[in-house]
Amino acid sequence: MKNVIETDRLTKRFGIFTAVDQISFEVEEGEIFGFLGAxxxxxxxxxxxxxGLSVPTSGKxxxxxxxxxxxxxxxxxxxxxxxxxxxxxNDLKVWENIRLFGGIYGLSKxxxxxxxxxxxxxxxxxxxxxxxxxxxxxxxxxxxAFSVAVIHEPRIVFLDEPTGGVDPVTRRQFWELIYQASAxxxxxxxxxxxxxxxxxxNRVSIMVDGRIEAxxxxxxxxxxxxxxxxxxxxxxxARKAQRIDN
Amino acid sequence: MRQxxxxxxKEFYHILRDKRTMTILLLxxxxxxxxxxxxxxxxxxxxxxxVLDNSFDTRTNxxxxxxxxxxxxxxxxxVSNVEEIENLFRQGKIRMALVVSPTNDLQILADATDPNxxxxxxxxxxxxxxxxxxxxxxxxxTHLLYNPQMKSAYNFVPxxxxxxxxxxxxxxxxxxxxxxxEMGTMEVLLVSPMKPVYIVLAKATPYLxxxxxxxxxxxxxxxxxxxxxxxxxxWLVLGLSVLYALVALSLGLLISTxxxxxxxxxxxxxxxxxxxxxxxxxxxxxxxxMPWILQIISDIVPAKWYIIAVKDVMIKGLGAETILKEIGxxxxxxxxxxxxxxxxxxIRL
Numbered sequence: 001m002k003n004v005i006e007t008d009r010l011t012k013r014f015g016i017f018t019a020v021d022q023i024s025f026e027v028e029e030g031e032i033f034g035f036l037g038a039x040x041x042x043x044x045x046x047x048x049x050x051x052g053l054s055v056p057t058s059g060k061x062x063x064x065x066x067x068x069x070x071x072x073x074x075x076x077x078x079x080x081x082x083x084x085x086x087x088x089x090n091d092l093k094v095w096e097n098i099r100l101f102g103g104i105y106g107l108s109k110x111x112x113x114x115x116x117x118x119x120x121x122x123x124x125x126x127x128x129x130x131x132x133x134x135x136x137x138x139x140x141x142x143x144x145a146f147s148v149a150v151i152h153e154p155r156i157v158f159l160d161e162p163t164g165g166v167d168p169v170t171r172r173q174f175w176e177l178i179y180q181a182s183a184x185x186x187x188x189x190x191x192x193x194x195x196x197x198x199x200x201x202n203r204v205s206i207m208v209d210g211r212i213e214a215x216x217x218x219x220x221x222x223x224x225x226x227x228x229x230x231x232x233x234x235x236x237x238a239r240k241a242q243r244i245d246n
Numbered sequence: 247m248r249q250x251x252x253x254x255x256k257e258f259y260h261i262l263r264d265k266r267t268m269t270i271l272l273l274x275x276x277x278x279x280x281x282x283x284x285x286x287x288x289x290x291x292x293x294x295x296x297v298l299d300n301s302f303d304t305r306t307n308x309x310x311x312x313x314x315x316x317x318x319x320x321x322x323x324x325v326s327n328v329e330e331i332e333n334l335f336r337q338g339k340i341r342m343a344l345v346v347s348p349t350n351d352l353q354i355l356a357d358a359t360d361p362n363x364x365x366x367x368x369x370x371x372x373x374x375x376x377x378x379x380x381x382x383x384x385x386x387x388t389h390l391l392y393n394p395q396m397k398s399a400y401n402f403v404p405x406x407x408x409x410x411x412x413x414x415x416x417x418x419x420x421x422x423x424x425x426x427x428e429m430g431t432m433e434v435l436l437v438s439p440m441k442p443v444y445i446v447l448a449k450a451t452p453y454l455x456x457x458x459x460x461x462x463x464x465x466x467x468x469x470x471x472x473x474x475x476x477x478x479x480x481w482l483v484l485g486l487s488v489l490y491a492l493v494a495l496s497l498g499l500l501i502s503t504x505x506x507x508x509x510x511x512x513x514x515x516x517x518x519x520x521x522x523x524x525x526x527x528x529x530x531x532x533x534x535x536m537p538w539i540l541q542i543i544s545d546i547v548p549a550k551w552y553i554i555a556v557k558d559v560m561i562k563g564l565g566a567e568t569i570l571k572e573i574g575x576x577x578x579x580x581x582x583x584x585x586x587x588x589x590x591x592x593i594r595l
Binding site for chain 1: 248249251252253255256259260263264429430431433434435436437438439440
């Protein structure tokens with residue numbers, strides 16, 4: 001298996017505060033990788049460095065084979081991103097959102113038209129083509145946002161708490177989309193609060209106070225921590241946290 | 247280029263679909279021009295006046311005729327004593343009174359509850375009667391107060407242009423960019439291969455276009471409704487407006503880099519942009535009458551230089567060579583502000 005993300009003692013400091021403290025890990029191609037941690041543990045900062053939004057203080061990292069210091073523009077072409085805030089435009093219609101992001105990622109008109117049909121069919125949104133995204137239910141918006149995030153078939157898609165605020169059934173449907181993308185070879189890098197979702201990942205890492213304290217498959221972690229589920233694993237680790245939860 | 251195209255299209259959708267904002271943006275210049283042109287005006291039209299003639303001289307009738315002939319005054323009545331004048335003033339029936347004494351002293355009385363208006367009335371009357379006044383022993387019964395708007399009735403047209411451009415280019419752009427931050431869509435855009443400079447350019451383009459439409463609206467209104475002649479080159483006025491709009495855009499960009507919420511962007515735009523334009527640009531209050539510290543501050547208000555230049559071109563009909571200083575200052579402001587905000591934009595992200 002090839003690694004699509006490799007970090008080596010990657011660190012980000014803001015003044016005297018070390019948000020991310022020498023993390024080293026690899027993510028394999030096609031893998032669904034869960035990046036867990038309490039609020040303020042440094043997940044988002046780490047993810048921002050990998051996406052080229054933030055320059056690391058020290059350490060090394062390669063994403064899709066490109067260096068995060070020098071080749072940020074190349075990285076951006078090969079990743080998709082869905083933020084924890086909702087990442088579509090509310091005042092654009094469903095098909096206009098698809099066209100916009102298709103355009104941003106440089107797809108041709110033909111490709112965009114094909115993708116639009118594909119998404120609308122796959123998500124069961126055919127009748128909502130001209131609906132303003134504003135009036136879609138949150139679960140649909142999130143599924144659409146995910147589809148748009150992988151519109152250009154990136155090597156890796158970064159999902160920052162993508163399923164916040166929706167019910168377990170909708171979350172399950174959302175994860176179906178992730179599995180489908182994974183089957184096409186798209187690597188998923190996902191942060192989440194929901195420990196039931198952590199179980200869906202191939203491998204997870206758990207960050208505590210800027211460091212990676214655990215890194216393995218969910219089943220191996222459960223054995224190591226003698227836990228029944230990921231929730232117990234997470235709490236066993238998070239209890240050690242020194243930082244005040246923000 | 248396709249990236250940029252699809253992005254600009256998105257910006258137009260945002261603006262066109264926000265009907266309320268769109269309406270405000272397009273109507274505002276019209277409302278402001280009408281407001282300044284008609285409502286907030288010190289121009290005195292058809293002001294009623296009375297005459298108390300104690301001299302029984304035919305020259306008094308000449309005075310009345312001359313005042314009547316102007317569009318500013320109409321004779322309310324002739325009165326026979328001072329008490330009557332006082333009553334009419336109190337009832338608000340008249341705005342000015344002429345009193346001619348038996349010794350041919352001429353006194354002009356005006357209601358100074360509105361000192362600006364009183365001053366204007368007396369100045370107008372004085373001007374109209376100037377040819378006759380030499381034959382009278384002329385004395386005034388009010389103190390003249392400085393009335394800035396007396397200088398020119400079309401002072402405000404360039405001022406309104408300065409205001410609208412700042413409002414639309416700076417405020418709308420900053421709010422537009424900050425809105426994307428607030429919604430979380432900015433992050434998605436920054437992770438995309440789209441260059442930040444395109445994101446900003448695409449944001450600014452529609453507002454630049456709208457403000458040009460507004461400038462043309464204002465020029466048309468002032469030319470055909472207010473009958474303010476455009477003496478100089480219209481292209482120079484438009485060119486100046488574009489330059490000033492660019493300064494405003496870069497200001498808006500700078501504001502967007504230092505704020506995270508739309509409310510904050512709006513507030514800063516008001517305090518840092520709108521108020522100085524209204525108070526310190528010379529649009530309403532003359533700069534030369536300000537304390538020196540405010541005069542210095544007024545130098546960094548872009549609107550001041552824009553208004554000076556537009557007045558020179560539009561009203562005095564001067565050419566580009568006379569406003570090189572203003573053009574230079576505005577260009578310098580644009581370069582500095584853009585450099586600053588590009589730097590800040592990078593630091594932030």
